[in-house]
Amino acid sequence: MSFFKKNSLHNYHVNESDQQLTNDINKNIHTIREYLCQTEDLIVKDMMFNNKDCTILFLDSMVKKDFLQSSVIGPILEMKSGEIQNVVKATELKCSSKISEVGASLLEGFCTILLENDAIAKSVAVGEISARTIEEPVNERSIISSHDGFVENLGTNILLLRRRIKSPQLKVKFFTLGKLTNTKVSMVFIENLANKKILEEVERRITSIEVDQLLSIGEVEDYIEDNPYTPFPQMLSTERPDRAASYLTEGKIILLVDGSPRILILPITFFAFYQSPDDYNSRWLVGSFFRFIRFFSFIIAISLPAIYIAIVSFHSEVLPIGILYSIRVSLEYVPFHPLIEAFTMQIILELLKEASIRLPTPIAQTIGIVGGLVIGTAVVEANLVSNTMIVVIGLTAIASFIAPVNEMGTSARLLGFPVMIAASLFGFFGIVLALMVLVIHLCKLESFGMPYFAPFAPFNIADIKDTFVRLPFWKLNTRPTDSKPVYKKQQWHTRGWKKK
Template structure:
């Protein structure tokens, strides 16, 4: 272990050691000034600070008033002192300005960082009709502010970690201290504190380091760009994790049905919200099983269809040289290619690709007798069903699960589909995320949590928080609709 080095009284030696710690980078600015016959040196990284503030907050006060101590006359929202070179180098990388003096072994550090983050705007991935239209940004402090603005409670707690031996990424754990389960919070903090990695750039990297079931296709942590959604989970006793430089906030622990809930469910009347939520949950089944059902019917169980529909399908398959399984696999892969191309290309080109892929290529493959008309319809409905999920990661997981289901249907027909769905739901029932049942409130069955799962009851009926996270306080509303009793 290297010895921790401290500043000496030699100004030139101190400057040289700071430059050495920062590998003699050329954006480290060194300015010498003289005040009251004393030599002072100002060091800062010009790419991390507001250069115009250096003169007005540091240099001008030092030259104007030479009688007072430096700490009393310079300006800055955070002023500290240190005599350790490691603290100096870390402060410089955090956007601080450092003042070194001749015959003095203590440095003065003041924060003048240049935060050139983008402004708060509505997230493009989670748009809603009613409700707030602000979203998280890349600044950690801004994201914490957006949460504090919604949860003005003295129990709102923030705990910071630094992860990554090279990137020194700042990570914040946010929760309501009087609601969140203490054991759960301690376990999350333990996992994060034990991470050993060179770099962390996003919440995705952090998720892979702390999740307990890395092989499952189902996401165990919900990522959101909406402050209103993240704040609502805080009030249920859950935990938010914010990574500096990333506009998404990770919510944990989470259940399966949370991925099919949207903020608009609570901005509409409860009947409308429940209707759309049921459609989303059904879309999960459709995305997994619809191509497999088509394959099973065509290959084994054609007698289940009315004669008119069966005749139409048989006619469309007459000149197709491939098995239904090959058709389905090919179209699913083409769908994924078009989706990836639309995401990576600029918006005007992406729209053109969507039209070309949906109309021109679809029509061409049917006319060339490579794919049947019915398969185009089936894959289109499957794609729409997977895109219904408010969180895109769950929609992708549903499309992935469709592949083994199609293989089972091509071998065993309806029995293969039934067997595959049984295995999927058995896995969901067994899966746990941070000690919380993933398929709650169905496995284990919790009657009290059904009020806000695949349906949503009126707000005045939901007097208790979900019990799956074992919050410290179950009651969240008390007496409801008092006006009706008077």
């Protein structure tokens, strides 16, 4: 039964889209009402213009009423005759003879003007624009970079990009997805820089999406990513306009969804997830140091609990006798295998993190203190977990939180579980085997046909200058080749003053 309901819903819109306006104004009003399912927030205001019946239709919740009065209703009442296009004060006016187009305009915040003996409707933009103020993203804070962030309004987000890239080559292409939601999706790129084949592939994947609803950027990511079963994100999600603009100038593509403050950058590489805007606002030595720390934290987040399990279970001889003695003492009364200890503490850590996110800020801070001090101390005193394991899990958690992009930090914690299992079975050999499989997977992974582990697979020595370290800007004279930009050179005589 649900199958037939779904089909009937789709067929309803198909049939309505074929209907045309007529010269009978009352019939047109009735048809528009039927198209909008007799919704009670459709306001119909009757007037006279050119000695003919004139009707203005709008959705009460979608328009800015004072703007509607000053730009449409007031001028019509004052002029009473003339061409409607010359009378109303509109920044955007659309003419249409299709019922579906008129209905879509009403749903976008337009008001529609119908005239007697006229089969053409005039739709005027009088939408209510209410958006969150521009502020720094909470989950991507920066110390010395810009402090603005994307919001839920698509137009505002495009404005933030155009403020930074004042080029006529910056192109925006719109799509409408979702048969019920009619969500506007935009693809932003630099026309003469982005690779044409990648643009065509992205557009092909977007246009292939056929769904009833699309409400967030995460849904778009799921529909178009290359490999949905990998723990690694294949598109970079960010709320920072400065980061988005920098990737645009490298030839990459950006996807925005109306109603979502997050945007997607593609194609992307693994190393981009550990680059921060602060790296480019500090001296190159400082930026390189912190970038190296982030990459080292990724290795710690994946392998530190596994190394502890392997040492305790198989390779205790690698430790000095003093450290080994303290570990053995802490494990003497613990009844569980180190793997069970690590799994339990990792799960408790995730529970505390989720609880702190969902609860109000004052309570979340209390939960953090209770979880870190009270529960940690209690489980050690109860001989359920060793002191050393608490230290190891704490360092692992800190290392995973260092990642500038939250998705990659979560992926690192997730990957720690299979590595711990391998360590509990085979010791150091299991860790090496698990990391080999991980590196092979990264080398095979692609983002829109581009290598995910570039510039190491395939190896490109020219692109290494902005991966583990960040060389001075005057050394970054070529764009990264992972997105195959049309023009690779981006700098010429940046330090010409030295020749003088």
